[in-house]
Amino acid sequence: MSTLSARQLVIDIPERGDGTPLDFSIQPGQIWGVLGPNGAGKTTLLHTLAGLKSPRSGFVELNDLGFAQLRRKQIAREIAVVFQERQDGFPATVLETVLIGRHPYMAPWDVETAEDLALARDALKRTALSALEDRLVSTLSGGERQRLALATALCQQPTIWLADEPGNHLDLRHQVQAMNLFASEAESGRAVLLCLHDLNLAARWCTHILLLYPDGRACWGESNKMLERSALETLYQQPLAETTVDGRRYFVPATGAVND
Template identity: 60%
Template sequence: MAILEASNMVVDIPGRAAGQPFTARILPGQRWGVLGPNGAGKSTLLHTLAGLRPPRSGQVLLDGECLTQLRRRQLAQKLAVVFQERQDSFPATVQETVLIGRHPFLSPWQRESGSDLRLANQAMDALSLRLLSDRLVSTLSGGERQRVAIATALTQQPAIWLADEPTNHLDLHHQVAVMELLHRQAEQGAAVFMCLHDLNLAARWCDHLLLLYPDGELCFGPADTMLVPEALERLYDQKLSVGQINGAPVFVPG
């Protein structure tokens, strides 16, 4: 288990005045969803929390230590990032790619063990990828590649998931399967922080929400306090109608 903390963090978005500072602790077992319109800075916020870009001000802490004081290998042993899109720098099969999730735990030139291979196989099974294990990733569809990225992170066994649009390119069945997988990860003690475009997925699967407005304003808290039509309509500049299915709110354009 691990705790990721933003302390007076202001995300640095070029051309935009400083936004509202973000101070929060992302705790084991929590499932955070970040909502906002295109260009609001959701991906930039997530990359800043991952230590991939510096904040304009403030800091990010992992178990009380500033990310700038930690080596990337140390970070990768606790924290996994699922990117919205990824480029493959060299040809590799699905299995070879998923095994990359074990690299933070191997010394230079050390080969993966049988245990590493079992973890990779379990991750491929969880994402329905085993039949594709020998396929080159470059030959896969967008949705298949996204499942490979999630399986790679799962093989990493992170204490903290930072996922940028984890359901990107996925059909309805695999969207639900991925959200259920992340829910199980949280139940097992991981912290999950994900940017989402689908308001209804966030309403169903997240217990905390962060609303990120285009001008840098932000608002966050338990999901049931954030799922307020007035706040969401202002967030998306869109009238919404709200219904209930199995006790959960469902939002549709009004």
Template identity: 60%
Template sequence: MNPLQARELVIDIPGRSSGQPLNFTVGPGEIWGVLGPNGVGKTTLLHTLAGLRPPRSGSVHLGGHSLVEWKRRQVSKQLGLVFQDRQDGFPATVLETALIGRHPWLSPWQMESAEDVGKARAALEALDVGQLRDRLVNTLSGGERQRVAIATVLTQSPDTWLLDEPTNHLDLHHQVAVLGLLRARARKGCSVFMCLHDLNLAARWCDHILLLFPGGEACWGESRQMLVPGALERLYGQKLRTAEIDGAPVFVPAGNSDPQSS
């Protein structure tokens, strides 16, 4: 398993003159959650870590080597990315879409084997969309399409998972199921790095947290150190009330939206 590292990484946010350099390592078995208000650069960070956008400065390393030294096929074997929004460029069934996850492992013009198809079918079943395998993706609901996207990465079998709002469009049952699947992958040695909006999901499922503040400031560390009311209220400009359920903190917004006013 190759750790993913940000070294003096400054992501390129239009209109922002600078930003705090990021230096962190996403190790095997770890689940990282990225929190911050809208427009702070969470998606840009994810795309930069995947090698889809160049950083303003610094570098991303995979297994000790700069990401730019890797061929894209090698990167695709190591990193799997779930986008926040997807566009269906051409009609494809759910099974055909999941099989895209096997493409990094195939040579040019090589057809998927029965084993590849079996992996795709198993992934769809794991995401509770196996019964939809013959449906066209563009006929599915938002939640169903989200689960197909995650099943595609599961079919890909990367060591590192990068996910942008993986619980987007999902009902409560499927949110828990997806996060449980990601925890199971982490327990098998995979690394998980995901952007989230829900503080309570982050508190329950993530062992490391990265906070991105407006203006470019950032801090990161173990969840118990990061998920404290003072930092979170400053992050969102929102007063919070906290409780604890089953050993995990729970955050709810207080009536006053300005944490500095009381």
């Protein structure tokens, strides 16, 4: 399995200072949650880690190699990216769309094999979309499209997942199913990084947390050390109340003022 590392990485956000250089590794079996308010740079970080955006300084390594040393197809076989929003490029069915996940393994003009179809249908089954495989993507709801994005990434068989707000458009049951999918992938030795707004999804499922502040500051570590009420109140400028359920901490908005 693979490791993705940020090495003295400063993401490039216009009109913002350099902030804290990021230096961490996402190891197999870990689930990282990236938390921060709007504009803190969560999506920019994810795109930079995926090699889709250049950093201001520093670099990203995949298995100790910089992206410049790797072919795009090599990177695509290792890293799957689930974007927050997506647009339909052309009319396609659900099955045709999930098969896009096999493209990193195919030569130009290749036709999908029986094994590719089996992987695609298994991905649809794991995301509860099997009954929709012949539907046009344009007819799907927002939540169904989000699950299709997860199925497409599953079909890619990545060793590293990067997902931006993967619970977007999903109802509570499907949010839990999506997070359980990431947990299953981590248990199988994959590495997972999720940009999240929901503190309680992070508290329930993430092994590590990265806090991004709007001014560029950042800190990271194991979840039990990072998910402290005072730190989260400062991060979001929002008072919180804390409770414990089954030994895990959860947070809800509270009234009052935040002490900086």
